[in-house]
Amino acid sequence: MAEMVEIFDTTLRDGEQSPGSSMDDHEKIQMALQLDRLGVDIIEAGFPVASKQEFDSVQKVARAVEHARVAALARALPLDIQTAAAALEVARRPVLHTFIATSDLHLEHKLRMTRAQVLEAADKAVRLAKSLIPRVEFSAEDSTRSDLAYLVEVVKVAIAAGADVINLPDTVGYTTPNEIREMFRHVIANVPGADKVVFSSHNHNDLGLAVANALAAVEGGARQIECTVNGIGERAGNTSLEEVVMAMRTRHDVYSFDCNISSKELVPSSTLLSKITGMAIPYNKPIVGRNAFAHESGIHQHGVIAHARTYEIMTPESVGRNRNELVLGKHSGRAGLAKRSEALGYTLNKEELDLLYEKFIDLADKKKEVYDDDLRMLIVSMRNESFEVYHLVEVCTNSHPAMALVKLRRGDKQFSETATGDGPVHAACQAVEKIIGVNGRLEQFDIRATTPGKDALGEAYVSVSFDGKTYKGNGASTDIIEAAIQAYLNALNKYIALREVQASAPAPLAKSS
Numbered sequence: 124m125a126e127m128v129e130i131f132d133t134t135l136r137d138g139e140q141s142p143g144s145s146m147d148d149h150e151k152i153q154m155a156l157q158l159d160r161l162g163v164d165i166i167e168a169g170f171p172v173a174s175k176q177e178f179d180s181v182q183k184v185a186r187a188v189e190h191a192r193v194a195a196l197a198r199a200l201p202l203d204i205q206t207a208a209a210a211l212e213v214a215r216r217p218v219l220h221t222f223i224a225t226s227d228l229h230l231e232h233k234l235r236m237t238r239a240q241v242l243e244a245a246d247k248a249v250r251l252a253k254s255l256i257p258r259v260e261f262s263a264e265d266s267t268r269s270d271l272a273y274l275v276e277v278v279k280v281a282i283a284a285g286a287d288v289i290n291l292p293d294t295v296g297y298t299t300p301n302e303i304r305e306m307f308r309h310v311i312a313n314v315p316g317a318d319k320v321v322f323s324s325h326n327h328n329d330l331g332l333a334v335a336n337a338l339a340a341v342e343g344g345a346r347q348i349e350c351t352v353n354g355i356g357e358r359a360g361n362t363s364l365e366e367v368v369m370a371m372r373t374r375h376d377v378y379s380f381d382c383n384i385s386s387k388e389l390v391p392s393s394t395l396l397s398k399i400t401g402m403a404i405p406y407n408k409p410i411v412g413r414n415a416f417a418h419e420s421g422i423h424q425h426g427v428i429a430h431a432r433t434y435e436i437m438t439p440e441s442v443g444r445n446r447n448e449l450v451l452g453k454h455s456g457r458a459g460l461a462k463r464s465e466a467l468g469y470t471l472n473k474e475e476l477d478l479l480y481e482k483f484i485d486l487a488d489k490k491k492e493v494y495d496d497d498l499r500m501l502i503v504s505m506r507n508e509s510f511e512v513y514h515l516v517e518v519c520t521n522s523h524p525a526m527a528l529v530k531l532r533r534g535d536k537q538f539s540e541t542a543t544g545d546g547p548v549h550a551a552c553q554a555v556e557k558i559i560g561v562n563g564r565l566e567q568f569d570i571r572a573t574t575p576g577k578d579a580l581g582e583a584y585v586s587v588s589f590d591g592k593t594y595k596g597n598g599a600s601t602d603i604i605e606a607a608i609q610a611y612l613n614a615l616n617k618y619i620a621l622r623e624v625q626a627s628a629p630a631p632l633a634k635s636s
Contacts, residue, residue, distance in 0.1 A: 125381040128371070129164040129347040130364065131323060134396065135184065136167040136196055137361055138351035144400045145595065147617070148180045155184045157395050158352075159191050161388040163364075165218055165347075167194040171210035172203045178210050185214035194218035194260065199248035208255035219252040222262035222290075225269040225277050238273055242280050249284035260288035260323065267291070267298035267306060274306075275313045282314060288321045288347060293336055296329025296359060300339035307343030323347035326362045328354060333362040338370060338378055352396045353404060353411070365389045365410040365442070373437050390443035391467055394496065398503040401584030401597055403571060410442055455487075467495060469502050479505055486580065489601045496573045497580045500599045504609070512616045512623075513559060518608050520547035527551035529608070531558050548607045555612060563587040563615060570603055583610035589618040 135151050135158075138144060146154065151168070158166050168184040169177045185193045193214040197203035199221050211217035223234070223245055230236055236244070245261065252259045261281040266274055278289055291310065293303060303324070311317045324340030324347070326333040337348045354363030364384075371378045372386060393411035397404050406414045416439040457480050464471055464479070471479060482501050487493055516530040516537060527550035530539040540557040544550030548568075556562050567586040572579035583598045583606040594617045598609025 125375070125379050126346070128341055128345075128380045128382050129321065129323075130162075130368070130382050130384055131165040131167065131194070131325075131347050131349040132158050132161075132163040132351065132364060133167040133325075133349055133361065134158065134351040134355065134364075136169050137325075137349075137357065138355040139169075140357045141355045141360065141402075144355055144402060145593075146399060148176075148183055150399045151180050151184055152187050154396060154399060155188050157388070157392050159188050160385070161392050162383045162385045163191050164383060165192040165194050167196060167220065167349075169210075170196045172197065172206040178206065181207075181210040182213060185211055185217065189215065192216040192218045192258070194220045197221045197248075197252070199223035199244045201247075201251060204248060204252050204255065208252070211256060216258075217256050218258045218260055218288075219256040220260040220262065220290075221248045221252050222264050223248065224264040225274055226265035227270065228268060229265050242277060245277055246280050246284045249281050249286050253285035258287050259285060260290055261286040262290040262292055262323075262325070264292060265294045267293040267303060268295070271306065271309060275310055278310055278314050278317075282316045282320055286320060288323055290323040290325055290347075290349065291340075291345075292325035292349070293327060293333075294325075296327035296333065298326075298336055299330075299332060300335045303336045304339040304343040307340050307345050311344040321347050323349055324362075325349035327356065328359040328361060328363075331359070333360070334366045334370065337362045337367050341378065341380055352392050353402070353408070355396070355400070355402065363409075365393060369410050369437060369442065386441055387443040394499055395503075398499055398582075398597070401569060401595065403569070410437075411444075415439075416444065455483075463495075463498060464502065467499060467502075469499075471502075475505070486601070494573070500573050500580060500582055504597065504599045504613075512619045513555075513612060515605070515609055515612055518551050518605055520551060520604055522547055525550045527554050529554035529558065531555065531612075547604050551604065551608045552611050555608065555615065559615065559619070561589065561615065561619070563589045563611075563618070565611075566593060568607070570607060573599070581606045583607040585610045585614055587611065587614040587618075589615070592618075594618050 135154060139146055155166055166188060169181040171178040171181045181195050195207040195211050197207040204221055207219050223241055230241060249259055249261050263274060263277050281289060307322060311322060322345045324337050324345040326336045348362060348367055350362035350364040350367055352364050354360040368382060368384045371380050390411050393404060404412055406412050409415060457476060460480055460483055461471060461476055479501060482505060513531045513533050516532050519528040525544050525546050527547060528541045529551055530537060538558045540554040542550050542553035542557055544553050565585060566588050569584045571582055573582050580599050580601055581603040585596050586593050594614040596610040596614030598606045598613055600606040
């Protein structure tokens with residue numbers, strides 16, 4: 124029987140630190156539930172001490188997840204550790220993940236601590252964490268640039284203090300497969316009690332070696348891989364979950380390990396994350412990209428038709444991609460829609476299904492074929508309406524000159540304004556701002572087609588700054604201008620909803636003298 128490797132997913136923590144990948148509470152929960160369906164062993168939900176919002180989102184994820192362990196990150200500081208433990212109180216299977224840097228570079232320039240002080244801090248942090256949460260992971264940040272003898276000493280201290288998991292991360296994506304394999308072998312061979320803990324590998328992709336380094340770490344003795352869906356994360360990202368899993372599954376003759384991942388959930392997980400964050404999946408992305416199983420060459424097409432394995436080392440179905448993703452038509456009923464939505468990983472209540480059905484019929488009237496990605500986008504945009512303060516009733520634009528008429532509704536009241544701009548989208552945004560009385564700064568604007576064809580559903584993603592804080596929005600329509608305005612309004616609604624909640628909150632009581 125193959126040895127098992129645990130999959131520690133940090134999409135919601137390290138992945139979210141990727142520029143443009145921030146998620147609100149609802150999106151984090153939605154992604155966490157999909158990760159649970161995917162079969163990851165641990166979901167790192169966030170860094171609770173960072174803010175009250177982060178604390179709350181970790182707590183909500185911990186409450187929602189049923190099967191996977193839920194981890195929270197904390198620096199080797201008492202306040203961090205106590206805050207993380209408090210956020211994890213509702214978790215069924217909590218993990219407290221504490222860390223401190225161990226490379227001389229970090230000690231001198233970031234921590235301004237001596238090696239002895241770091242050893243003491245690591246010991247205290249793990250002991251405190253262990254007194255609060257039964258499972259503790261300790262990370263020696265920047266392990267791959269740390270002095271090997273000193274790294275052994277740090278790991279000895281952490282294990283003696285009660286750590287259950289030891290993570291040796293390649294924090295800046297600097298190492299190579301041979302180096303990281305030997306690092307794990309050396310540490311495991313020279314630390315008493317190494318056989319009683321799980322060693323973990325967390326790699327960044329700055330040199331494009333994250334997946335290769337993760338697999339080499341497993342060869343060196345690691346039995347947990349820390350990764351993210353689509354490989355998102357700081358700078359060039361993290362180890363790509365789907366790539367490292369399918370490498371083990373496809374080349375089992377070389378990597379005789381397995382994991383608990385349900386590979387048919389890989390494409391649904393990847394697609395959901397893309398819809399939530401607005402970060403497009405490159406067409407040539409291994410495993411989950413649109414072209415991953417495309418064959419244009421006549422020779423390749425002939426080979427695949429004759430026998431799929433001539434040019435496919437795995438099947439599209441094995442990772443959750445159907446060769447024919449045509450879903451439903453305008454004559455499909457609610458039952459078929461509900462069943463297909465559930466197959467894509469969305470469980471809808473009656474109210475959500477009724478709303479989705481309305482949107483589906485409207486879309487099916489505009490295009491003959493509704494694909495899986497169309498349906499995913501409809502569900503994501505529908506759930507965005509939980510933030511809806513103003514609803515887009517109508518937008519009419521003219522290109523020469525660029526003018527727009529926009530009608531919005533809030534409750535029973537309807538508003539309309541016209542505006543001019545540099546183009547129809549700009550003009551429509553100006554009209555929206557005139558109605559609401561709020562001006563934003565558009566930081567990012569992306570638009571793309573969800574599926575092939577002239578009648579494809581257009582997806583728009585925006586990042587808009589209001590009062591110095593950035594809000595994300597997305598929208599979808601067969602009319603790309605309408606999709607853009609929906610996205611802009613979605614971001615604006617989030618800002619307004621938060622502002623109004625804060626305005627209605629009771630004022631803090633004055634302190635007595």
